[in-house]
Amino acid sequence: MSQTLTSSMLPRSTLIAAGVLVLFTLAATGIVRLAHIAPAASPVLLREQAHIMPVKTRTLRFTDRADGAVVIADVRGGTAAVIAPGEKTGFIRGVMRGLARERRAHGIGDRPPFTLTLWRNGELSLTDTATGRAIELTAFGSTNRATFAALLDAKGPTT
Structure with a gap:
């Protein structure tokens, strides 16, 4: 039953290759450091360096209603959209949940x-004016991007 083991369970060439990989990584x-x-660069920096200007902007506030709906209001007046519970706009809810979690961690409310x-x-981006965090919505695919893009043209004032 007992077997004598050789001094190495791995072939010598495998150990040498692993060592070379570690040295190359270091x-x-x-x-890079030196x-x-x-x-x-981030998309924000790339746009800034290339002097890419906004075509359209809209400043929005997202609030939860007691019935589970999300009200998306333009800060200059009017409602851009109301997302009822169960509507096929889970991407908006998901993005906003992540941003709300970050705000709570920093002690910032929803105002x-x-x-x-x-x-x-x-490109389409959503920037949190309280934390400065920007989310590049184009990176999430055309369908998800379109859910936010529709808010730019929804009833109410835009710039």
Whole structure:
């Protein structure tokens, strides 16, 4: 039943390859740090550097009603939309839940509005005016993007 084990369970070449991989990773990380190579730019920075201007913006406030509906109001007056419980706009609810969680963590209520912006390059973003966090809605696909894009043209004032 007992077997004598050799001094190594792994082939020598496998250990050498793993060591080379670790050394390469450390070297690459060190080079990036020492050369002060900037990380990939965010869409916000890229738009700023390329001087891409907004085509349309709308400042919105999202509030929950007692019946479970979400009221989306333009801060300049009027209601942009009301999302009843069970409506097929779960993407809006999901995005807003994440932003609300972040606000709660920072002790911020639901009064500060959000800015929905359509950019000249076709991107659509939602920015939390209280935390400064911007969500690039275009990254979530055309169907999800369209749910927010419809709020730009919904009844009520826009810029």
